[in-house]
Amino acid sequence: MAALFSAGESKSQERLGEVIETTTTSFVAESDQLHALPDLGALVRVGGRASQPSYFGVVAFGETGGLDTSRRAVRRGGVDIHDEEVYQRHPELEHVLRTIFTVTVVGYSSGSVCHHVLPTQPVPLHYSVHPCSRSDVLAFTAEPRYLPMMLATSGELPPEMLLASHLRWVDGVLRDDHIWLADATRRLARLMKRDYDRFSMIAQAIAPDI
């Protein structure tokens, strides 16, 4: 269990979106702004006000499409009109499209202690999703015991790809000369010593030049 710095920092108070579907293992959030969603592999936080627990999860998938699932998006542009001009010409699109992202739950914190296990209750529906501050990330990843849990997830992405994205994202936030990344990778290597093929997929995705 690691001490959690959490809250207080302005970044962690920013809102990314709102939980619109929730289960014990994952939740889906709708972004407040079209196209604005956290990076794949990013650590995000829900709750944490007053005596409530903070729930932590890793962004596992993102999607932008019709607000009404029965209305598929169609091509609006061409050679003359494209990219942002399409939105300028079709102002209603901002209202009929939405961006959603799926988050794999990897732990929670109560008080100043964080737990790398699934919370006993699903993340509350309609709660805000916040980005994690650097100190949140430092605290939650100090002992990366949640990594095996991520290997067992079944989502849109193969778990190896999701894990590699998360490792790269944490490495980018910590900017610690890859010390954390090397440690996490060693842990994974030990964990996956009987599964070289899967581990090499992760290693390749983390550092394709090696």
Place this chain on the structure above:
Amino acid sequence: MTLDLATIADRIAQLVGTVDPAFEEERFDALERSWGEADTAEVRRRLATAKTSFLTATPHGRLQERFALPVVPQQYTVAATDGSMIAPDRHSPARFYLINIGKVRLSYGTQSSAALTNEPDFRFDEHDLYVPDVVHRIPVNETILGVKRACAELHSVADLLDPADCSVALQDGTLILWAIQSLQDAIVNWAVTEYMEAMRVLRERGIPLASYISAPGSADVLNTLRIAICDYPEMGLQIDCNACRARILTENRPPACDILPAVTDRYLFERVAHLEQGERSGLFDSESFILDKYDPDQRVQFFFLNTGREIARIEVPQWVGSDPNLVDRVHAVVYDQAQKGLGYPVVLQEAHEMAVLSMSDRRLVTDAIERQLARHGVVVTQSGKSGSKRGRFV
């Protein structure tokens, strides 16, 4: 039960044969000839005295005139409202109705923006459930609620627009109260009064109103061609359709206009007049008799527009039709909207989406009412038919 399609497959094949216009080539040649040769002044003269059994349309300019697409304004605002409703249901434990109005305003130009909302209106008071009439007690049914909905749509769309902008208020469907014209006088008078009041708001605020009819089924202009080729005037007789058709039986004499095929104006303007993409026809006055009860400046005029996807009928009140600048604005804006909506005005499409009440929405309303009633100790008893639909069994 599943439909047994096999039993009607042959009949479907026969139906397809009857809607293929190629099989009546001679009549279509006559249609092309009549359209090309019709003399507008003579048509007008004939229309003034003709006693017809069908709807005709009086052209403003030359019958065959057409107008190219005007320049689409760089900056314009278009708004539309559409309504969805739950009508009073005698199977329901409580008498009420609900009108849900979808409201959409789209502004284009350097600062494009959009506002999409909806507003439900739930009514259950006695005075809302009956048409106000001192003599008759007329309960609100689906047709009457349709008028209330149309009025609410017009009032709402007026509130969405600023006359200082280059704006157009667009509605889906017709501006002519067809549905009520054969109902009893008390309903007709009430409906027209309410509708005129709503239309006047737009006029007073200077917001041009137009309505868009997709795949129009009308044949007013085609019927006008029937008048143009009628042989009664050549015989020194006044055009009188009923008398003429009666002679089919008495004298075995087919009416001269029977040479024209039974097609719609949509067909006429697409295949015979050959409106090009973006072009519109001239303006026509609708001669529907319900319009005699409209304010003179709200009488409905219409033109046909080739949107590139279809020939649509666009209706405007007389005060809009009499201003060439406003007609040009409606022409350009409706065409541009149809382009943006891939064949159907995007503002209407979104207003519909905002208004629509799904089956689950409807069920939610009913369930909420039943729950509230239960809290007050009222046990809801369903009608036999309603109950059998809810809980189907074998």
